[in-house]
Amino acid sequence: MSQAATDPRRVKLEENKLAKRLRRQVGQAIADYNMIEEGDKIMVCLSGGKDSYTMLDILLNLQASAPVHFELVAVNLDQKQPGFPEHVLPDYLSGRGIPFHILEQDTYSVVERVVPEGKTQCGLCSRLRRGALYSYAEAEGFTKIALGHHMDDIVETLFLNLFFGARLAAMPPKLRSNDARNVVIRPLAYTRESDIAHYAAIHEYPIIPCNLCGSQDNLQRVQVRRMMDEWERNHPGRTQQIFKALQNVAPSQLADTQLFDFANLSTQPAHAEAREQAVTWLNAKG
Template structure:
């Protein structure tokens, strides 16, 4: 291969990488925009506190929200917040340097929750419960101090489905992780702008953008966490049955209370045959047709799994 041919090949590869990255960016922005619109996550004048952990999800959330801030028809401000939990070896310089380079307002909160968790939780037991409760309380306090009207967390579609199965398998509840909710103290609104985003797309975007990822070492030594097991199950389904994850997530947005079994959710007690046809009536004798998982239509605008990504 001569020099001219090699240059052409490299140029074509660069063009393809840029095309795939732009396609991926467009998809993620579209998914985040849809979630914001569907749940009215961000309103005019909002001050959004973006919780930045240093992982791929929160980096992507901040990056997409900053982009949308420039093009959205409403005005809202962003303040990035990181909670330094004093984990051994945590590179405290990474996030301040990154956020300063963006010119975004930020605050680093230093709280030694690591020592508390290690002292209270017995060796070998799951630390996530206590860690998340401590972290949540601190973030609520900081939101008050910063005057934030919304608290943005970086949970994505698979996080929501994992929570659904965790509650079903271990908690006996049909409960997931909502894209928007009011905090338990009634004082804060928590939003999840990545609710419609696939984890694999976020991972590809994070690599393409070369975010300075900081791993969480506090729970990294707990390989048998229930959430991790559920996550592996969902990832296996996604690989073996294309479309199944999309179908499951759609189910969360297409609930039929009359066909579950919660008398507090539907008035089964007073259900009577009154001769009036109803859309939620029983169709026990009807034959239901279900599409094969691999045949479920997926949005055409979604980036292909095999596409490569190049840095912008």
């Protein structure tokens, strides 16, 4: 290890640069998508993983200097998985004086009962978790639900939908739920997972692993992640380029007839419109 890498002043400087970069990226995402508004009551979903800890920490930091007033409440869903360390999050949040609520719902038993042995459990588990959190948010008057998905998650989801669902869709930085009862925001949309992992390690968050229900290494998301990791090793910055593409969509260059009117394309738009009006007039006369 080089002397520069072990120099305390150098290490501290790099840590400060990382913190500023993450705050800037989160602040920019919030501004670009109008994620947080005056008077918002935001439910910060805290799973116990590095992403949600980092999201909560940065939002608290931004809250102190934000031009608008908003409330943050950390919410964890205890799904009653065997071996789940129930004390970890309450101890951490209480120690920092952060308002929180632990929502208890035994979704683990439902998943175990419904999903056949050997099949992937994550899909059903995620839907049950989302339903529980959405219902709680509506009941408690939260105006926004903050989730800890980062840029890598968003790009992964794009490829999952592309390869396994035959559609171009990802995770938007801001989303209104299908029933229009909740607005979901993803403040980490502009951040990279590698930066989050480093930030979490610096702060030594009490991480709760997401493997209490058993290893599921055959997941499609894992396959996509391996592909992206290889791309990133061979072509650094490719994930950011793909994310930028999601912000620069050209419907006329794709093939979705619901997004672009291919049927009425003409080399002479004005003449085509005149012909259509003439046909309509003649039909009406006839």
